[in-house]
Amino acid sequence: MSNTIDSPTTFLFKNSRVCDDPWPTVKSVKNSRHQLVTIEQWLASKEYYLGSDLTLGIHLLGEYYIDDIDMLDHLGAFSLIKIEFTSFTDGRGFSLATQLRQYGFKGELRATGSFLLDQLNYLQRCGFDAFEFDAQTDVKAIQKALAAFSHSYQCV
Amino acid sequence: MYIYNDIDKQLLSERIAQFQDQTQRFLKGDLADEAFLPLRLQNGLYIQRHAPMLRVAVPYGMLSSAQLRKLASISRDYDKGYCHITTRQNIQFNWPKLETIPELLKELSEVEMHTIQTSGNCIRNVTSDALAGVAADEVIDPRPYCELVREWSTFHPEFAFLPRKFKIAISGSAQDRSSIQFHDIGLQLVLSDKGRGFRVFVGGGLGRTPVKASLLREFLPEEDLLSYLSAILRTYNQLGRRDNKYKARIKILVRALGVNAFSEKVEAQWLRIKKHYPKLDQQTVKLMQQFFSAPSYKNFNVEDSEFTLKNLSNNLLEHSQRAFKNWLARNAGEHKIAGYRTVTLSLKPTGIPAGDVTDKQLEAIADLADRYSFGEVRTTQQQNIVLADVAINDLLELWLSAKQYGFTSANVGTLTDITCCPGGDFCALANAKSIPIAEAIQRRFDDMDYVYDLGDLTLKISGCMNGCAHHSISHIGILGVDKKGEEFYQIMLGGSAGDIATASVGKVIGPSFSAADIPDAIDTILQVYVAERVENEPFIHVVNRLGLEPFKAALYPKKVSSRSTKKAAEPH
Ligand code: HEM
Ligand code: SF4
Numbered sequence: 001m002s003n004t005i006d007s008p009t010t011f012l013f014k015n016s017r018v019c020d021d022p023w024p025t026v027k028s029v030k031n032s033r034h035q036l037v038t039i040e041q042w043l044a045s046k047e048y049y050l051g052s053d054l055t056l057g058i059h060l061l062g063e064y065y066i067d068d069i070d071m072l073d074h075l076g077a078f079s080l081i082k083i084e085f086t087s088f089t090d091g092r093g094f095s096l097a098t099q100l101r102q103y104g105f106k107g108e109l110r111a112t113g114s115f116l117l118d119q120l121n122y123l124q125r126c127g128f129d130a131f132e133f134d135a136q137t138d139v140k141a142i143q144k145a146l147a148a149f150s151h152s153y154q155c156v
Numbered sequence: 157m158y159i160y161n162d163i164d165k166q167l168l169s170e171r172i173a174q175f176q177d178q179t180q181r182f183l184k185g186d187l188a189d190e191a192f193l194p195l196r197l198q199n200g201l202y203i204q205r206h207a208p209m210l211r212v213a214v215p216y217g218m219l220s221s222a223q224l225r226k227l228a229s230i231s232r233d234y235d236k237g238y239c240h241i242t243t244r245q246n247i248q249f250n251w252p253k254l255e256t257i258p259e260l261l262k263e264l265s266e267v268e269m270h271t272i273q274t275s276g277n278c279i280r281n282v283t284s285d286a287l288a289g290v291a292a293d294e295v296i297d298p299r300p301y302c303e304l305v306r307e308w309s310t311f312h313p314e315f316a317f318l319p320r321k322f323k324i325a326i327s328g329s330a331q332d333r334s335s336i337q338f339h340d341i342g343l344q345l346v347l348s349d350k351g352r353g354f355r356v357f358v359g360g361g362l363g364r365t366p367v368k369a370s371l372l373r374e375f376l377p378e379e380d381l382l383s384y385l386s387a388i389l390r391t392y393n394q395l396g397r398r399d400n401k402y403k404a405r406i407k408i409l410v411r412a413l414g415v416n417a418f419s420e421k422v423e424a425q426w427l428r429i430k431k432h433y434p435k436l437d438q439q440t441v442k443l444m445q446q447f448f449s450a451p452s453y454k455n456f457n458v459e460d461s462e463f464t465l466k467n468l469s470n471n472l473l474e475h476s477q478r479a480f481k482n483w484l485a486r487n488a489g490e491h492k493i494a495g496y497r498t499v500t501l502s503l504k505p506t507g508i509p510a511g512d513v514t515d516k517q518l519e520a521i522a523d524l525a526d527r528y529s530f531g532e533v534r535t536t537q538q539q540n541i542v543l544a545d546v547a548i549n550d551l552l553e554l555w556l557s558a559k560q561y562g563f564t565s566a567n568v569g570t571l572t573d574i575t576c577c578p579g580g581d582f583c584a585l586a587n588a589k590s591i592p593i594a595e596a597i598q599r600r601f602d603d604m605d606y607v608y609d610l611g612d613l614t615l616k617i618s619g620c621m622n623g624c625a626h627h628s629i630s631h632i633g634i635l636g637v638d639k640k641g642e643e644f645y646q647i648m649l650g651g652s653a654g655d656i657a658t659a660s661v662g663k664v665i666g667p668s669f670s671a672a673d674i675p676d677a678i679d680t681i682l683q684v685y686v687a688e689r690v691e692n693e694p695f696i697h698v699v700n701r702l703g704l705e706p707f708k709a710a711l712y713p714k715k716v717s718s719r720s721t722k723k724a725a726e727p728h
Binding site: 095 | 163166167170171174178191194195277307308310311312313314315316317318390393394395398421424428429432433434
């Protein structure tokens with residue numbers, strides 16, 4: 001539920017708890033081997049990134065139509081795919097995430113941007129396993145929302 | 157009928173808890189208006205002209221007598237003693253109070269009912285044939301597939317925030333009683349040499365741009381149903397327009413891309429992902445079919461039943477005999493089992509808003525269902541109630557009891573069986589009232605012999621172009637329009653939906669009419685029909701054969717003559 005990519009006022013929730021975030025944002029540089037790229041950077045310098053020994057992540061907007069993205073063959077190159085929701089009523093990111101999992105992405109799938117607590121259970125079932133929240137978000141409310149439903153009618 | 161298992165029950169109670177929590181957060185100010193909006197809509201809650209409106213799902217139109225009794229007590233305890241049957245086979249409450257809704261939902265859940273996904277930009281309640289399982293022309297009973305799709309679409313994590321609402325209808329008979337071609341996805345069950353499967357239609361819809369669906373796939377094997385639906389929904393979710401809600405339905409996407417390009421995208425997606433979805437195997441389908449197995453019909457001999465049918469009313473007085481026979485002719489239908497009939501309880505007596513039922517009537521329907529139709533009923537797209545399995549022997553008794561509750565108006569499928577949306581009396585989106593127009597037409601055409609002579613005819617009235625009453629696929633459609641702040645009505649002719657091949661959207665006949673002029677205009681149209689028909693030619697055939705011209709000429713004579721006098725006058 002953080003609104004800006006760069007905001008230091010967010011925290012990462014992963015594996016049922018609050019975690020340290022080893023990743024920089026696309027705009028910031030952290031002193032680590034982790035590098036988060038945009039789709040444009042990736043497309044422009046794919047060979048360079050594939051040849052490097054960086055731990056790679058990619059930042060996508062929920063509205064990306066995956067058939068347009070020349071990265072399907074390289075899903076294994078990414079340890080993190082971050083999907084940014086520009087509006088909580090825009091459900092495209094739900095399909096993008098489901099597709100990435102169906103196409104074999106095994107790394108961290110992180111939601112950021114504008115989504116509601118009330119959407120967490122569905123986001124999780126679409127394959128998201130990490131979420132960025134505003135600093136003031138109540139952790140208990142997050143856990144409760146993730147566990148909203150005990151079963152699902154869909155196998156996928 | 158489908159019976160909930162433990163998981164269904166648990167999910168439903170979890171949903172109620174979730175929505176109660178959301179409502180509380182909203183009332184406390186912890187959840188913003190914009191955030192609460194899609195959440196409440198996905199729980200069937202609209203804010204309307206006078207009060208909240210709550211839409212209850214009736215999956216593919218089936219209701220048990222226990223559910224009817226619960227709806228009756230809810231109407232009494234939480235509403236003003238009545239509710240409303242919609243054209244999507246659902247039930248609406250028009251006057252519940254926001255703070256009582258969590259309690260109301262709990263009561264509904266006691267009879268395995270809910271309001272989930274009856275509104276909002278998600279996959280809505282699946283609709284089907286009100287005569288499923290009993291129609292003489294049925295190829296395959298659609299209900300097991302409706303239930304499978306209901307489960308698949310309920311709380312679907314990927315498809316809860318679509319560009320716009322999404323409606324699926326499934327039909328399994330030769331005649332299409334579910335208007336499948338006017339749904340976002342329409343599925344027609346078929347039997348081919350490859351086994352059971354579906355003809356898949358996509359991109360139909362009503363609303364302000366009525367569109368007949370395109371055929372997306374001639375044959376989809378039964379086992380691939382859910383993976384294929386997922387591929388369609390995903391393509392729509394990703395590519396459907398989100399910048400303009402009037403252009404956000406799948407019909408607009410299909411039209412923009414062309415059905416072939418749309419199909420290529422769906423097929424490509426489907427090939428990639430189908431392995432991730434379980435196939436609908438024979439076992440699953442069989443298990444589901446068991447929920448919809450035939451009730452314990454008695455064995456009747458065909459000839460005996462025919463004889464009984466002829467003589468049922470012998471002991472009635474002459475005028476009652478006539479009334480009963482009219483009712484049999486209009487409100488009772490063929491059944492695939494010898495000795496049985498389907499019976500439609502008309503909710504269209506003159507002067508009652510179409511589809512409105514009181515608590516007492518709901519209880520009476522429950523009693524009739526228990527006594528005469530194995531405890532079940534169906535709601536119809538025409539806002540009536542069907543008792544699907546009535547023994548011919550019981551027809552007279554049923555008629556006599558149903559009469560006391562006002563269900564025996566013998567007008568099913570005729571001019572006065574008007575489908576009508578809530579319109580300006582209730583709906584915040586309306587341009588004009590619709591209920592009083594329906595009543596005025598019923599009052600004008602109160603000579604039932606004339607109405608019977610007109611034969612099968614559909615007349616539907618919507619209060620605005622959203623078209624909730626399906627006016628654009630009606631033989632005669634009436635649409636409320638706003639002309640400089642005044643209520644006017646446009647008339648359309650030639651819409652139809654019952655036949656897959658010839659289904660069509662009606663055409664506007666000309667300038668609109670004031671409310672007061674509508675009965676006359678309808679009268680004029682009917683007179684043209686009566687004059688032009690050949691023997692028993694139905695209304696819709698005459699319209700298709702002659703086009704709009706003769707009707708226009710009769711409806712707008714003054715315009716033509718005033719223009720010609722003007723022309724004639726000019727040289728002077
Ligand atoms: C009173 C509250 C209601 C509101 C605010 C409402 C709103 C709407 C809107 C905005 C549309 C157009 C959607 C679109 O084209 O994207 C629509 C369509 C429709 N509504 Fe309603 N409606 C209401 C009640 C009803 C009732 C009472 C019925 C049944 C009698 C109904 C059945 C339908 C149907 C069948 C459609 C058209 C089919 C289609 O979506 O293509 N609605 N409604
Ligand atoms: S057609 Fe228009 S007036 Fe009638 S119920 Fe639908 S939105 Fe309301």
